[in-house]
Amino acid sequence: xxxxxxxxxxxxxxxxxxxxxxxxxxxxxxxxxxxxxxxxxxxxxxxxxxxxxxxxxxxxxxxxxxxxxxxxxxxxxxxxxxxxxxxxxxxxxxxxxxxxxxxxxxxxxxxxxxxxxxxxxxxxxxxxxxxxxxxxxxxxxxxxxxxxx
Numbered sequence: 149x150x151x152x153x154x155x156x157x158x159x160x161x162x163x164x165x166x167x168x169x170x171x172x173x174x175x176x177x178x179x180x181x182x183x184x185x186x187x188x189x190x191x192x193x194x195x196x197x198x199x200x201x202x203x204x205x206x207x208x209x210x211x212x213x214x215x216x217x218x219x220x221x222x223x224x225x226x227x228x229x230x231x232x233x234x235x236x237x238x239x240x241x242x243x244x245x246x247x248x249x250x251x252x253x254x255x256x257x258x259x260x261x262x263x264x265x266x267x268x269x270x271x272x273x274x275x276x277x278x279x280x281x282x283x284x285x286x287x288x289x290x291x292x293x294x295x296x297x
Contacts, residue, residue, distance in 0.1 A: 191276060
């Protein structure tokens with residue numbers, strides 16, 4: 149009973165240690181996923197980055213990754229401003245995107261574009277840099293600040 153209670157105490161921390169998290173497939177060259185498919189992106193595997201949804205999954209070996217690019221899409225909340233309050237014109241909605249380029253088993257270049265949650269960006273980028281040996285390319289200075297802190 150004591151071991152069970154101790155194990156229960158560590159469950160919240162085991163999830164926090166996972167450098168992956170929720171991701172949404174936006175697009176790319178993979179036919180097995182549709183734009184908008186939500187899933188999990190895991191980077192704790194020492195040999196491959198894994199993206200999985202309820203329908204399908206893919207493992208991309210780190211040594212085959214040849215592009216890591218991070219960017220943000222910042223848009224004004226115009227619709228909310230017209231419907232609710234002009235205050236929303238002053239706020240920005242930021243979406244965080246990761247593009248991963250890699251060579252598949254046949255040697256063909258492939259790409260995955262994922263939307264990430266803000267809370268996981270820094271850890272995920274650092275983990276991918278460490279595992280691939282590549283430096284993340286940032287689309288602009290704003291993305292660099294968000295990705296590096």
